[in-house]
Amino acid sequence: MTPPVSRRRFLQLTGSAALGATALSALSACGSGSGASGNQISYWGAFASKDIEKYFQDNFVDAYNKTATGPDARKVQMSVKQIDTVARLTQTAVASGRGPDIIGTAGPAQTLPYVANGNLLALDAYVDKFGWSDNLLSWSLDAGRADGKLYSLPSGYETMAVFYNPATLDKHGWKPPTSRTEFEDLCEDAMSKGIMPVGAGNAEFKAATEWHVTWMWNTFAGPQALYEALTGKRRWTDPVFVEAISVLKGWFDKGWFGGGPGKYFTNKFTAIYEDMASGDAALFFNGSWTFSEIDPYFGKAAGNDATWDWAPLPSMSTGVPAGVQPLSIGTAYSVNKDCEHPDQAVDVLDYLVSDGPRQLEWLAATGVAPAPVKVTEADFPKDIDPRVERHYIALNAATDVGYTTWTFWPPKSDTYIYESMEKVITGDLSPKDYCAGLDKLFQQEFKAGAIPPVPAPKGA
Template sequence: MSAPLSRRRFLQLTGIAAAGATALTACGSGSGASANQITFWDSFASKDIEKYFQQHFVDGYNKSAAGQKALKVHMTVKQVDTLDRLTQTAVASGSGPDLIATTGPAQTLNYVGNGNLLPLDAYAEKLGWQDAFLPWALEAGRVGGKLYSVPAQLETMSVFYNPATLKEHGWKPPTTRAEFEDLCKDAKDKGIVPVGAGNAEWKAATEWHVTWVWNTFAGPQALYEALTGKRRWTDPVFVDAIDLLKTWFDKGWFGGSTDRYFTNKFTTLYEQLASGKAALDFSGSWTFSEIGPYFGKSAGNDATWDWAPLPSLSSSVPAGVQPLSIGTAYSINKDCKHPAQAAEALDYFAADPGRQLGYLSSTGMAPAPVTMTANDFPKSIDPRIKRQYLQLSEAKDIGYTTWTFWPPKSDTYVFEQMEKVLTGSLTPKDYCAGLDRLFQQELKAGKRPPLPAPKGA
């Protein structure tokens, strides 16, 4: 079963559409496990990002000491909307790339279950990955006690806003439910969309709102208990959170109305935030690679943007919970002819903080969850981006994103069936009951990705 596209894959796709670019085609002829090169498939939001990755990762490795004494890496660029399907088909037939990029731990489970991947434990020990990556992120790649994937993108969710809009109306980034609801009421009364939101281009965007509301209302501890089978999704704390979200939609706080939510495009949401027509936008750190063109001189305005931690929606949950997300993970094909050299390339692609943060600074693309300090960031990086990743690397109040820690079918259920809740054809209680039935089946079948504890990430 194919997992849904990751946030990264989606934003790459919308980035291409926004730029008016045509679909990317293969940049080389390599296709599949080879005896004389290390093959790798990927896709990119723009030619600029593709060029950066080619120069600093692929060419960089090939020119490095490790690359000089080993086989060269050859990258083939695929279309964004076909990469996952093509990779799965090729791997199943024994001709896939040596380095496999999946959309995170949930999808990796599918490859593991089919016997497509090599365990990476020996390479992890040799290359020092225990020290290179944040502990929770590396552990998320373990299945049955063995390491099968290395995390390649670190994401979370935050509140994005235009400081000038908030200052003009006397608002501040909300830290409590009361502050959030007061801001939404005032914005609605003034004809301003309280929360810019929409899923016209990406139906799974609905799970972003389920994710942040569950994390800030039910809280990480309750989610951890449910994800480990110690609490049911029918628990009132989850039902009440969905009911609250539905109530907010009914009031027109998200996207202007429920009907408009289903037709709003992401370009519209960014433009509303920049122009002051929307107050807040609950989104992920992938936004850093997308928001820039809508603010400042390049957009013909003097608007700026910033972000704030998620508010608390319950007295039992602290403000600032950071839901953890792995947007992409790397694995090694079991048919790889030179796995040790593939591991060296994987290490070069994901484990060096300087290289990862240079990529973040230059393109806005999320870095791997590597151990990082303030001194690792390049001087040129946007301080707003630096602030988020420093906080995320030191996070203690961690939460859980549905697309990283829910089993694949349960994740799909979260956003597909939530649309029925928003339109009134499914009650919050029945929604949670349906999720519980499906989740228990997947949990019993071992389909839930590895899970870090809610404290001490």
């Protein structure tokens, strides 16, 4: 089940050290302390709004319950929890041995500690039964493997893009940049006109800083170099990674991102969206979760006539093509090895994750990222926002795919990436020392085997 809270909001409230999540939710059978009766599977859910909660109840929980017939069937009973406590409740329950049957995490990297602690049931026996290899994108299914076994199933996938207000760009004669030169020319012109070139900030969510490291490494160093580093064939001290951070640091120093280091750490997302709508910010590098957040600031909902759109990431190096799409799994779900009714729990999980049309209807209605199911253009509902449809069609057809830090870096390295990048932005840590620190930590996790599986870039 794709959780109905944006990844940023979830991680902000739970204090998770990884990414890729929209919310942490849980399924638990009777006997796990959830209060459900013996013929039910309980669900702990947290929702960003009542509308999304109702949609999930009607189209996932109630819809599944209608299919749950027969003597062994167990219906889902949803219990709504507070967004800021649901993750901690789940973590505490698992640690005490009374955890939920299905454990939700902020992506494959955050599943690894559960694997190391022996909390999870291997799902390999269910792959053929439910046809996951046929229904789910292969890279996303492989990302849930550890030690050669499948321990998690993806429930939401994303990429990164450039968001903008078309009227702002048209007014100043700009176009969505496709190269470093075009990007820097736009930023210089915007600064000269008193416009923030790139809306950015991490006042509400410290991990937002890694978004910039992610897209910069993917567009400057490129997917092949990242793949080599993630698989131990290249070090993070390689000049291509250091130079990318140096260039990004230089852009921050010029005030291009969020107004510079003095303002970046106090900027909030509401203000960024409002600046985009008013024309006071030109670009916003962000993820697919933007679709579930941006609409209230544009058009009738905000009392203005502004619109928004998105464009692929530009190329920041001559050796990397424009339009690289970093792959991201927003959330992952696993089955507790102590689950009393694993077959029924996995059946619920399959219903909530692997049906293509159901996932696309969920995306159309809420903007929340769908599970990475294999779909065609004909599968998209007619009422979906065409910008959202175009985004996921492009992602599914992508040939130049990259890697998000919150999906493919190990947990400690991922935390280091955004925490220490703050020191780079403020000038307290050099790009060279930043990359050396990451390399030291990454090598430790790599040797310990705490690395999510990394799919090879297409064509490699």
